[in-house]
Amino acid sequence: MSDKPEIKTRKDIALLVNTFYEKVRKENTLGPIFNGIISDWDAHFEILTDFWESQLFLKRKYTGDPIKAHIKTDDYMGNTMSMEHFGIWLNLWFATIDELFSGETAWIAKNRARKMNTMLFMKIFEHRTAK
Numbered sequence: 001m002s003d004k005p006e007i008k009t010r011k012d013i014a015l016l017v018n019t020f021y022e023k024v025r026k027e028n029t030l031g032p033i034f035n036g037i038i039s040d041w042d043a044h045f046e047i048l049t050d051f052w053e054s055q056l057f058l059k060r061k062y063t064g065d066p067i068k069a070h071i072k073t074d075d076y077m078g079n080t081m082s083m084e085h086f087g088i089w090l091n092l093w094f095a096t097i098d099e100l101f102s103g104e105t106a107w108i109a110k111n112r113a114r115k116m117n118t119m120l121f122m123k124i125f126e127h128r129t130a131k
């Protein structure tokens with residue numbers, strides 16, 4: 001058994017999101033991208049907490065469109081987003097979850113991220129080829 005807590009509340013998700021994006025902001029490949037696009041980090045943390053609360057607790061708080069957001073980011077990057085970017089993101093996500101939490105919801109957060117990671121990259125690729 002792990003001595004780390006399970007993800008049970010919005011506060012837990014906020015801790016995960018904030019800790020994770022602090023790492024992303026400092027990461028050599030992802031940091032410049034995120035810091036170049038996001039100007040209001042507090043608002044972004046709130047949106048991402050809503051997103052993950054919707055994903056993990058099935059609460060309908062998130063109303064955005066992650067596909068459009070990632071396509072816009074790829075356009076901002078001159079269509080250079082690669083699986084490397086998604087791999088770095090996923091590795092940091094897994095590491096942050098493992099650092100802070102354990103249990104079934106932590107596993108679900110990893111699994112959902114893995115699936116979304118693949119789907120988002122495929123949607124970006126489809127968008128590029130449709131141009």
